[in-house]
Amino acid sequence: MSSSSSSSSRPTLTQNARRPDAGGKVGDKCNVRSNFYAIKKLKVDTIWHYDVSITPEIPAEKARKLWRIIERIPELDSQRVVFDGKCNAYAAQELSFDRLTRTVELPDGVPSRAAFGASKAAPGTSGKGGAGATGKAGPGAAGKGGPGAKTAPRPERKKNEFTVKFNRVAKIELEELHRFLRREGPITPSCLTAIQALNIVLSHRLSGQMATYGRSVYHSENAQELGGGIQRWDGIFQSVRPGQGQLFANIDIANSAFVKGGKVESLMAEIKRVRGPDDLRGRLNASDFNHFRRHFKGLSFTVSHRGPEFKKRFKIAEISLKSADQITFSQELNNGSKKQVSIPQYYQAAYSLRLRYPFLPCVGVKGKDGHMMYYPAEVCEIVHGRRYMKKLNEEQTAEMIKGTCLRPSDRAAKIQQLFPILDHEHDDYVKTFKLEVSKEMTVVPARVLPAPRIEFRGAQFVAPQQGGWQLNPSRKMYRGSTLSSYGVLVFDNERYVARPMVENFIRELTATLAENGMEVPFRTPPIVYAQIGNVEKSVDAMRTLISEKCGSPPQLILVVLPSVCQTYSTVKTYCETNGTGIMTQCVLSQKIRGVKKQYCGMLGLKINSKLGGCNAVLKDGIRFLKEKPTIILGADVTHPAPGENRPSVVAVVGSMDIYGFKYSGRIRVQESGQEVIDGLKYLVHDLLTTFYNQHRVWPGRILFYRDGVSEGQYAEVLNVELAAVKEACHRINEKYNPPTTFCVVKKRHHARFFPTQPNFTDRSGNCVAGTVVDTVITHPTEFDFYLQSHGGLQGTSRPTLYHVLLDENKFTSDSLQTLTYQLCHVYSRCPKSVSIVPAVYYAHLLAFRARHYQGSDFSDTASSASGGHSTAETFQTSAGIVNNMYFV
Numbered sequence: 001m002s003s004s005s006s007s008s009s010r011p012t013l014t015q016n017a018r019r020p021d022a023g024g025k026v027g028d029k030c031n032v033r034s035n036f037y038a039i040k041k042l043k044v045d046t047i048w049h050y051d052v053s054i055t056p057e058i059p060a061e062k063a064r065k066l067w068r069i070i071e072r073i074p075e076l077d078s079q080r081v082v083f084d085g086k087c088n089a090y091a092a093q094e095l096s097f098d099r100l101t102r103t104v105e106l107p108d109g110v111p112s113r114a115a116f117g118a119s120k121a122a123p124g125t126s127g128k129g130g131a132g133a134t135g136k137a138g139p140g141a142a143g144k145g146g147p148g149a150k151t152a153p154r155p156e157r158k159k160n161e162f163t164v165k166f167n168r169v170a171k172i173e174l175e176e177l178h179r180f181l182r183r184e185g186p187i188t189p190s191c192l193t194a195i196q197a198l199n200i201v202l203s204h205r206l207s208g209q210m211a212t213y214g215r216s217v218y219h220s221e222n223a224q225e226l227g228g229g230i231q232r233w234d235g236i237f238q239s240v241r242p243g244q245g246q247l248f249a250n251i252d253i254a255n256s257a258f259v260k261g262g263k264v265e266s267l268m269a270e271i272k273r274v275r276g277p278d279d280l281r282g283r284l285n286a287s288d289f290n291h292f293r294r295h296f297k298g299l300s301f302t303v304s305h306r307g308p309e310f311k312k313r314f315k316i317a318e319i320s321l322k323s324a325d326q327i328t329f330s331q332e333l334n335n336g337s338k339k340q341v342s343i344p345q346y347y348q349a350a351y352s353l354r355l356r357y358p359f360l361p362c363v364g365v366k367g368k369d370g371h372m373m374y375y376p377a378e379v380c381e382i383v384h385g386r387r388y389m390k391k392l393n394e395e396q397t398a399e400m401i402k403g404t405c406l407r408p409s410d411r412a413a414k415i416q417q418l419f420p421i422l423d424h425e426h427d428d429y430v431k432t433f434k435l436e437v438s439k440e441m442t443v444v445p446a447r448v449l450p451a452p453r454i455e456f457r458g459a460q461f462v463a464p465q466q467g468g469w470q471l472n473p474s475r476k477m478y479r480g481s482t483l484s485s486y487g488v489l490v491f492d493n494e495r496y497v498a499r500p501m502v503e504n505f506i507r508e509l510t511a512t513l514a515e516n517g518m519e520v521p522f523r524t525p526p527i528v529y530a531q532i533g534n535v536e537k538s539v540d541a542m543r544t545l546i547s548e549k550c551g552s553p554p555q556l557i558l559v560v561l562p563s564v565c566q567t568y569s570t571v572k573t574y575c576e577t578n579g580t581g582i583m584t585q586c587v588l589s590q591k592i593r594g595v596k597k598q599y600c601g602m603l604g605l606k607i608n609s610k611l612g613g614c615n616a617v618l619k620d621g622i623r624f625l626k627e628k629p630t631i632i633l634g635a636d637v638t639h640p641a642p643g644e645n646r647p648s649v650v651a652v653v654g655s656m657d658i659y660g661f662k663y664s665g666r667i668r669v670q671e672s673g674q675e676v677i678d679g680l681k682y683l684v685h686d687l688l689t690t691f692y693n694q695h696r697v698w699p700g701r702i703l704f705y706r707d708g709v710s711e712g713q714y715a716e717v718l719n720v721e722l723a724a725v726k727e728a729c730h731r732i733n734e735k736y737n738p739p740t741t742f743c744v745v746k747k748r749h750h751a752r753f754f755p756t757q758p759n760f761t762d763r764s765g766n767c768v769a770g771t772v773v774d775t776v777i778t779h780p781t782e783f784d785f786y787l788q789s790h791g792g793l794q795g796t797s798r799p800t801l802y803h804v805l806l807d808e809n810k811f812t813s814d815s816l817q818t819l820t821y822q823l824c825h826v827y828s829r830c831p832k833s834v835s836i837v838p839a840v841y842y843a844h845l846l847a848f849r850a851r852h853y854q855g856s857d858f859s860d861t862a863s864s865a866s867g868g869h870s871t872a873e874t875f876q877t878s879a880g881i882v883n884n885m886y887f888v
Contacts, residue, residue: 062084261384467791581878634839
């Protein structure tokens with residue numbers, strides 16, 4: 001593991017918006033417990049920072065194991081130096097050197113990455129007991145000879161040697177950090193590096209004992225089976241956070257999916273849901289072999305046929321598309337002749353091993369010469385501890401939720417149970433740095449913001465209860481749309497979804513829509529059954545039929561699907577990117593069979609929004625939007641899953657009315673994994689122009705909510721994306737410069753709140769909707785706050801962290817918190833306040849809609865949304881629906 005510069009790993013220093021006041025005052029005061037634990041003592045005055053370079057390069061997991069050897073060298077022994085697994089080491093006292101180079105050896109039991117590849121062998125073989133399709137037998141088969149010949153003793157395996165170089169980087173004076181926490185001095189690079197060092201101090205011991213990913217460590221004790229060779233592991237998260245006046249350790253339970261270790265043949269049986277490997281005989285096809293390939297590729301394994309002392313690990317490069325008994329290779333005999341042998345024949349001759357499951361595929365390892373070398377599944381054992389990075393299927397997700405969904409009181413108790421494992425008071429590394437962490441959750445002051453009243457047509461009002469309100473025919477949609485030209489396209493068998501069943505559903509749906517305030521003059525739409533594999537022709541035919549039956553172009557197609565399947569992607573892609581476009585509303589067959597009015601009401605909220613209606617607004621409106629023409633922007637970037645060869649997707653939405661209800665959106669793609677939005681100026685310019693076309697006035701101010709940004713990216717995102725917003729405005733007019741507030745929205749954090757007073761606790765045991773925390777555990781100087789804007793349903797609610805990077809609109813704590821909470825009540829898809837501001841929610845939905853488009857050909861996408869100025873590919877939503885809320 002090497003590093004060209006230790007500065008590359010330092011946190012980024014930002015100049016973000018300062019907190020405008022001492023905190024908000026609006027709302028009922030209360031106290032909540034938080035999973036922030038005060039760092040009561042930090043007596044060390046100086047931390048010494050060293051850059052560590054390890055050659056040859058190894059992954060962090062192996063580097064941490066190697067560190068156990070490194071820290072025993074005389075210059076480090078007893079110094080309790082901590083290491084981050086990459087390139088940074090920290091000491092509580094100055095070491096005896098500025099620079100140091102040492103060579104250390106890693107025992108065979110902990111192989112380096114170099115050991116993952118196969119040794120040089122004859123083409124097609126492993127040289128270590130594997131066999132391939134085109135080579136000689138490796139050592140152990142019979143030297144050069146045939147079965148039964150004696151083999152020469154193998155040379156003793158040489159230990160792995162590594163060169164470790166130390167270079168002193170900096171002397172960190174903690175007084176700078178203390179002054180910053182007391183608001184007596186600025187945040188400096190030393191402050192951020194000190195916090196990073198303290199994070200390593202807290203996690204160092206456990207990182208060497210457990211599987212480490214990010215700030216969390218995981219263990220396999222009490223692992224829960226999720227099915228398909230996947231397990232849920234429990235873990236521990238801890239992170240040092242600067243608070244107002246002191247440091248805190250944010251401690252939480254963590255859970256993640258891990259690939260199950262064990263015998264490959266048993267795992268294959270588990271993946272295929274049979275009792276054992278014997279039940280796979282004669283039942284595997286090419287699809288199954290590809291399934292195994294997706295699951296096992298990239299995992300590490302050991303082999304059993306070489307004996308228990310052989311501990312070398314290999315990395316799976318492939319799963320064969322043939323069974324072991326179908327794979328043959330050319331073996332050279334002692335007399336120089338060659339013969340074709342199968343893998344079972346080879347293992348019988350070389351190791352006197354009769355394969356029990358020759359019908360299973362083989363595990364492939366790539367040799368140095370590029371040939372694939374195969375091992376029978378039954379001699380391979382997957383090494384446990386690899387995190388599962390792919391998307392869980394529906395059943396696995398349900399099992400994961402079942403095992404991790406804890407009521408707040410249970411989660412708080414489970415967090416407290418982590419302390420015997422953390423054992424800070426007996427951790428030699430923590431003691432060396434003179435840290436003392438409280439075992440009691442910090443009680444912080446909070447407020448519960450007043451919920452806005454929801455207004456319907458005819459000055460009908462309702463006050464939300466526990467973050468929600470009921471749909472009621474007495475409360476009509478604030479502005480109901482008209483649904484007069486539509487049809488029903490059923491992609492399911494008529495035997496299972498009979499026509500009378502569909503007709504009954506339509507009667508209930510249209511009656512509910514009318515009751516709730518929509519105009520539905522036509523109640524008997526055409527119903528057509530179609531084949532799943534013929535989406536395009538079916539949609540085109542339905543368009544024509546609706547026009548003939550209804551006398552006008554179609555507004556909407558109700559699409560009935562048997563399940564959440566690929567057809568959904570095909571329907572959405574074709575209907576929303578082809579021609580002038582058409583709105584669709586998909587419904588699952590099971591909802592047709594047992595139709596319920598409540599479901600129809602929820603469906604109506606989406607249909608009315610898609611057709612340009614407005615479900616509800618806030619009584620007295622939203623002051624910030626009424627005072628001056630204002631656009632609220634929301635942006636998100638979604639990235640492909642690991643291993644997917646796809647670009648990242650950018651989605652930006654903008655509000656188009658004074659109610660904060662209607663939004664238009666734009667999407668584009670950019671380089672995979674890139675978080676900073678490329679070409680944002682074109683997307684924002686397009687949304688500003690759309691706002692002007694609808695209101696004949698340019699927005700007088702901009703409020704930008706940005707999702708998915710980590711703290712280390714704040715500076716870059718602010719600098720690049722704010723400049724893009726400003727440039728979008730200047731493209732309209734050089735003097736057009738509306739004040740902009742740029743706010744990052746974060747849900748991926750580990751802050752949790754637990755109510756302490758019954759009257760501020762909802763029925764799920766969570767804090768009530770509207771709970772806001774903006775003191776004690778928030779940033780010492782910057783403008784941030786936690787807002788729990790939704791009512792709890794199950795488990796422990798997660799508050800949203802809002803962090804303002806720029807504020808040209810001069811918000812106070814109360815004004816921005818109140819505005820954000822109000823906006824969370826104007827979400828089109830449900831009669832509830834939601835957990836994140838809707839602009840970000842819509843950007844998230846839009847980005848995932850674009851993921852469905854990625855199943856189609858990218859080559860015909862256009863750059864209309866960017867005005868043709870960007871070289872990056874941009875999705876082209878059909879002109880007829882591009883400014884509607886087709887994505888809800």
